[in-house]
Amino acid sequence: MATSTTTPGKTQNNQPHIIVKNLTMAYGSFVLMREINFTVRHGDIFIIMGGSGCGKSTLLRHLIGLKEPATGEIIYGDVNFTKADPATRELMLRRFGILYQSGALWSSLTLAENVGLPLGEFTDLRPSQIREIAALKLALVGLSGFEDFYPNEISGGMQKRAGLARAMALDPEILFFDEPSAGLDPISSSLLDELILELRDSLGATVVIVTHELASIFAIGNSCVFLDADSRVQIASGDPKELLAHSEDPRVRKFLTRGKEGGQSENHHV
Amino acid sequence: MQQTPAGQGSVSLTRTDRATLLVKFVGPWHLKRDVPSAKVVEGELQSSLPVKRLVFDTSELTAWDSGLIAFLVQTSAACRARGVDQDRAGLPEGLRRLLELAEAVPEKKGTRSAEVRSPFFERIGKASLGYGLSVGDFMSFLGELTVAFGKFVRGKARYRRVDLIEVIQECGANAVGIVTLISFLVGVILAFMGAVQLSQFGASIYVADLVCIGMTRDMGAIMTAIIMSGRTGAAFAAKLGTMKVTQEIDAFTTMGVSPMEFLVLPRVIALVLMMPLLCLYADFLGILGGMFVGVGMLGLSARNYMQETISTLTLTNLFGGLFKATFYGVLIAIAGCLKGFQCGNSSSAVGDAATQAVVMSIVMVVVACGLFAVVFNIVGI
Numbered sequence: 001m002a003t004s005t006t007t008p009g010k011t012q013n014n015q016p017h018i019i020v021k022n023l024t025m026a027y028g029s030f031v032l033m034r035e036i037n038f039t040v041r042h043g044d045i046f047i048i049m050g051g052s053g054c055g056k057s058t059l060l061r062h063l064i065g066l067k068e069p070a071t072g073e074i075i076y077g078d079v080n081f082t083k084a085d086p087a088t089r090e091l092m093l094r095r096f097g098i099l100y101q102s103g104a105l106w107s108s109l110t111l112a113e114n115v116g117l118p119l120g121e122f123t124d125l126r127p128s129q130i131r132e133i134a135a136l137k138l139a140l141v142g143l144s145g146f147e148d149f150y151p152n153e154i155s156g157g158m159q160k161r162a163g164l165a166r167a168m169a170l171d172p173e174i175l176f177f178d179e180p181s182a183g184l185d186p187i188s189s190s191l192l193d194e195l196i197l198e199l200r201d202s203l204g205a206t207v208v209i210v211t212h213e214l215a216s217i218f219a220i221g222n223s224c225v226f227l228d229a230d231s232r233v234q235i236a237s238g239d240p241k242e243l244l245a246h247s248e249d250p251r252v253r254k255f256l257t258r259g260k261e262g263g264q265s266e267n268h269h270v
Numbered sequence: 271m272q273q274t275p276a277g278q279g280s281v282s283l284t285r286t287d288r289a290t291l292l293v294k295f296v297g298p299w300h301l302k303r304d305v306p307s308a309k310v311v312e313g314e315l316q317s318s319l320p321v322k323r324l325v326f327d328t329s330e331l332t333a334w335d336s337g338l339i340a341f342l343v344q345t346s347a348a349c350r351a352r353g354v355d356q357d358r359a360g361l362p363e364g365l366r367r368l369l370e371l372a373e374a375v376p377e378k379k380g381t382r383s384a385e386v387r388s389p390f391f392e393r394i395g396k397a398s399l400g401y402g403l404s405v406g407d408f409m410s411f412l413g414e415l416t417v418a419f420g421k422f423v424r425g426k427a428r429y430r431r432v433d434l435i436e437v438i439q440e441c442g443a444n445a446v447g448i449v450t451l452i453s454f455l456v457g458v459i460l461a462f463m464g465a466v467q468l469s470q471f472g473a474s475i476y477v478a479d480l481v482c483i484g485m486t487r488d489m490g491a492i493m494t495a496i497i498m499s500g501r502t503g504a505a506f507a508a509k510l511g512t513m514k515v516t517q518e519i520d521a522f523t524t525m526g527v528s529p530m531e532f533l534v535l536p537r538v539i540a541l542v543l544m545m546p547l548l549c550l551y552a553d554f555l556g557i558l559g560g561m562f563v564g565v566g567m568l569g570l571s572a573r574n575y576m577q578e579t580i581s582t583l584t585l586t587n588l589f590g591g592l593f594k595a596t597f598y599g600v601l602i603a604i605a606g607c608l609k610g611f612q613c614g615n616s617s618s619a620v621g622d623a624a625t626q627a628v629v630m631s632i633v634m635v636v637v638a639c640g641l642f643a644v645v646f647n648i649v650g651i
Contacts, residue, residue, distance in 0.1 A: 064524050090526040098524050104517035108433075118525050121428055166521075 016077075017042045017174065017206045018063070023072035025058055031070070032058055036234050038225045045200060045207045045220050047240060050227035051255065056210045057101070059227070060178055063208065064098055065089060076174075094122055097167030097205075101178040103159035105151040111138060111162050112147035118169045137165040141195065157188045164192075168199065175199065177209040181216055189213065193220050214258065218244070226252055278303045279337070283314050289322035291315075293345070298333040305337040308344035315352055324349055326360035334365060343372055411608050415538065418530045422539070427531045434536040441502040441537075442544035446551070448497055453485075453552035456493050457559025460484050465568055474568045478578035481560030486587045488594070490553040492639050494545065495598035499631040503606035506537055507627035510610025511620040519611070529611075538603040545599030546592040553591065586651055594642055598635045605631035 018040040025032045032055040040046040048056045061067040063074060065081065073082040076092060084092065105114050115134040119125055125133070135147055141161040151159055160180065167175060177196070181189035193216050200207050211217060217224065217240050224243070226236040228251055236243055236252045244256045253261045279299035284292045291314060299305055315321050324345070331338075342361075346369070349356050358366050388396075421427040464480040510533060513519050522529045557579055564570040609627035613619050 066520055066523065093524055093526045096524065098521070100517040100521060102516055104521040106518050106521070107513075107516070118527075121525075121527055 015042045016040070017044070018046075018208070019075040020063075021073050021075070023059075023062065023074065024070045025055055025062060025067070026070040031232065033227060034233050036072070036225070036227075038234070038237050040206060040208060040223065042206055043200065043204065044223050045196065045209065047217050047221035047224035048208065048210045048227070049212055049217060049224055049240075049255070051212070051229050054227045054229035056212075056227060057178055060176060060208070060210050064096060064176055065093060094118075094170060095173045096176060097170070097172030097174070098176045099160070099163045099167045099178065099180060101182060103151070103156075103163035105159055105162055105166065107151050110148050110150055111143065111154075111165075114151070114162065115166045115169050118166070122170060134165075134169070137168055138162065140168070141165045157184050160184065160192070161195075164195070168203070171203060172205060174206045174208065177207070177211070179210055179212075181211060181213045186215075189216065190219070196220055212255075214256065217256075226255070279305050279331075279334075281306050281310065281341075283310065285319075286325070289320065290325060291321045291323070292325050292327055294327040295331040295334075295338065297330070299331065299335065299338040299341075300333065301335055301337040305341065308341045308348070311345045312348045315348055315354060321352075321354055323355045323357060325357045328360055328362060331362075334362070339365065339368055339372065342369055346373070407612065408608065411604070411611070414530045415534060415604065418528065418535050419538075421531060422535055427535055428527055429532050429536050433532075434540060437536050437540040438544060440505070441498065441540055442547065445498065445501060445544075445548060448501065449494060449548050449552050450555055452493055452497055453490060453555040454559040454562075456489055456552075457481055457485060457556030457561075458563050460489065460556070461560040461563035462567075465563065469568065474564070475570060475574060475578055477560060477564050477568065478570075478575050479582040481564075482557055482579045482582045483587060485553045485556035485560075486583065486591045488591065488639065488643075490549050490556055491591045491595040491598060492635065494549045494552045494595055495602065495635045496632060498541070498545065498548070498599070499602050499605075499628055499635060502541065503602045503627045503631040504624040506603065506606030507610040507613070508620055508624045510607055511613030511623040514611065514613045515615055515617070515620060534603075534607040537607055538600060541599035541603040542596055545595045549592055549595035553588070590646065590651055594639070597638060597642075601634045601638060602631040605634060 016039045020036055020038050023036040024034050025036070036059065038046075048059055050056055058067065062069055069082055073080055075081060079088065079092065081089065081092060105111070106117070109117065112131060112134040115137050116130040119130045119133055120127075123130075131147075135144065138144060138147060141164050143158060143161055143165065146154060146158070146162070151162065154162070160183075164180075175196075180192055180196070184192065196207060196209070197220050199205060209216070209221070221240045224237060224240045225234050226243070227233075228235045235249055236247055240256070243252055247253055247256070250261075279295065279297045282294045282296065284294065286292050291311075293311060311324075342365070346356055348354075358369070361369075418427060422429075460481045461477050464477045465474060468474055468476050468480075510519070513533070519529050519533070522532055561572065561575050561579075564575045565572050606627045609623045609630060613623040
């Protein structure tokens, strides 16, 4: 790919990969979040966290271009994604891998076809090669032998993993995960965490995860942004373990300690 | 206090002194039986004698469930509004705890939808603006579709040929059965309508002309279009709407594959290819239906009927009908796909999308049919 700046397996640590500047998210005239600022470095596992309904998933939709910022901009490497023309955007999108909350596998295609579709569209590989690569990607997520199954024939956890295999199809530079552990049992969830770490290390990809699963946040996250639904701004950012150790903000403490610290909030329900 | 039948909860109010109201619950308070409304306490609080304190007696309460909690929550809201103290010591422990839980989080201001009826003109204005927006959406959808079609003509559109063939089979071959039934019956109906009048003049043979012109010029196309609106338009909307709900369409977009090319284009092309074929078939079946009536009921010979039909059949009428059918096909595909794309994020939204798609495509087809009639008349076809 012409605009590609990294190759799999090679990390450029500490270089900014995603920069979000003064981002305001709004639905029509309803402002969801104001003035979001953060930087994700190459090779980071970056967590977007906050209570339910605070706009985590919406922030992710902004990052992948499904929603346009009301104000502010999103920059990938040295390309301004918000101001890019459609053709550039399409090229940039191909360097992303996205795992949707529900898996979002194409229900009329088999798993191998799901994983192979992006390969067929954007590479010159022969069908037999595409099938081999699809089988490989499925094997990486522990789904060998399920190539010819349709999404509705496998369990929710398997759909998630198949979605991950599809997200990895084009060896993306950035992997986005929307609530990867939602609906998974604790064991599958921790296996998925290990898989994410493994992928980051082997592909050299940057990972952005929307989650409120504390176990995952501390196990794999090395940077984060914390969105607060009531004040509609980001109230913390940095390493989640550092935040747990040093943050003074009662709202952050309360979240990171499952409500054991940080005092009584008026909105403990969601 | 009113007498209540045994086995039903009741409440009695007594003044223990001038400012204290004793609320006594009696019997089993079950939601399944009717329970008294908190209005009785509110009424007492409003009475001329001011109440300062509320105490409860549950010594004769035999059982309770959410019915009693709802009663107490309403009562205490009324008490708070009037600054009346409540002494909950008389309530069972579990009930007290549930009440505290219900009142732990104060009501979030502004979450309750305000049921303010906006003035008449404001509603008209909002509805018009909504229509304006939907016209805009329709136009931009049409524009994107045109771009995608341009790509298709140049052979650059991204879609799977398998999908195209699947849609063709679904909206072509699989629709043959229903089209057969409906158009044969339409031919029969047309023939009967004509026969009653024409046989009065001994001109029964002209039933063949009536059916032939009627079917080829308009009825074949419009009946096929209405069948396809209900069958295929709704299916398109439901399928794309479901894909929207499960984020499958988002997955296409973020992969850099245009859903317009991948999902809409094959559907439009399939209908454009299949509608004229189905319409031709419907014309034929309609004429057959007419002949069935002509030969079976009016005593015409099959040979005469066919001859009369062939002499009336003109290419202008036939191709006019096929052209209309093709155009209706585009309208149905657009309505189905547009409503599918505009689908909201719930399962009921998918049903709404399918309904709206059928309504929109039938309206567009009938309006187009009217316009065609006027234009064809002016042009002299």
